[in-house]
Amino acid sequence: MIKLIISDLDGTLLHNSRHIKPEDQAALHNALASGITVSFASGRMHPEIVHVSNRLGLSAHAVSQNGAFVHTKDHEIILQDIFETSLVRQLAQAAEGTSIYTLLNGPDYYVTTVMNEGYAAIEANLLAPLRVMPHAVEALGSELMCCKVSYQGEMEHLLAFKQELLSTHGDKIDAYISDVRCMDVMPRHVSKGAGIQTLLSYSGIRADETICIGDSFNDISMFGTIPNSFAMSTSHPEVQANAAYVVDSVAEAIAWALQTNAGNIDTKAKHT
Incomplete structure (x- = not known):
């Protein structure tokens, strides 16, 4: 049972820094309507993630600055880290x-x-x-x-x-x-993967009850934490090699999650 969806922003959900595909927005709302929680994990700052969440019209957990900060969807901070x-x-x-x-x-x-x-x-x-x-x-x-x-x-x-x-x-x-x-x-000790582990511990959701979607090298630690990992088909081959599946869109990965929850895992996602 998939209970949590974690998506990267730039190159995954955001295109050319700002554009969000309507089908991806609809898929996120469908996931929320089915009872799945949404989180964003990005190199961007927490206010930027909140900006994107507001544009989408939804509340989401936030793993920001590649795992340096983790905020709940209610903006409670549960992790913060800085350089020496x-x-x-x-x-x-x-x-x-x-x-x-x-x-x-x-x-x-x-x-x-x-x-x-x-x-x-x-x-x-x-x-x-x-x-x-x-x-x-x-x-x-x-x-x-x-x-x-x-x-x-x-x-x-x-x-x-x-x-x-x-x-x-x-x-x-x-x-x-x-x-x-x-x-x-x-x-060295900060990563999206480490931030996501903090979020999972806080939420009580297991890694195998989660999917994550990303497109870049800073997403590889996330792929190593979540077994149901999805790399964008536009990403570097090395990034794709570290994910369980390759998809063309966030909507495609969410469709996999919804079909899995419905007992139908016959999807178009390409296994790496």
Whole structure:
């Protein structure tokens, strides 16, 4: 019996940062009407997840910032985690002198030390505020609590930068491509999978009573936690290889859940 649906946002439910397919929205409401609980798990912040939930007209649990925070659908916080101060200060300055843009992630807003055309373009795709804080590096650990650092730029530059960061801080961080022009860096012990385990413990729902849907490398830990895992057919082959099934849409994965609950598991989902 499937009791919980967990969906990633960007590249899974959200397309081009904002568009939600009508069939996916209808499928989520059908799931809720059948008694299934909904949660979103995203690299985005909790206010951004709430924004998406409000657009959909539903209440959902939220695993935000790749598992750094977990909120219930009633906005009760049940998990929060942040970087160690000396480490995040190094990460905040690591891309200086390159073409890569750095966003520091507070609990409810993004931070940059400067504003220019590049950051203005990034801001257009955010659903939470972007604040300019020239003294942000000095404020880390006190005025500014940071749980994720996002780097944005050309993919080839991000991949090279990823290797540089891992060679220096690899025992303390996880770094993965989370979108076409974005790399997220988290404390090593923080992940969507760990955040989801906290949510399952809180809700009393088992992993095998859950499905999860995602499309990127930050979803692999989620796939490792939930046996009924679905990767989007547009995702990287390595991401698909870590999921139990491959689907073309959120609606298709939800159809699998509803048919499973009805005793009919003859679906179109492709097993990896």
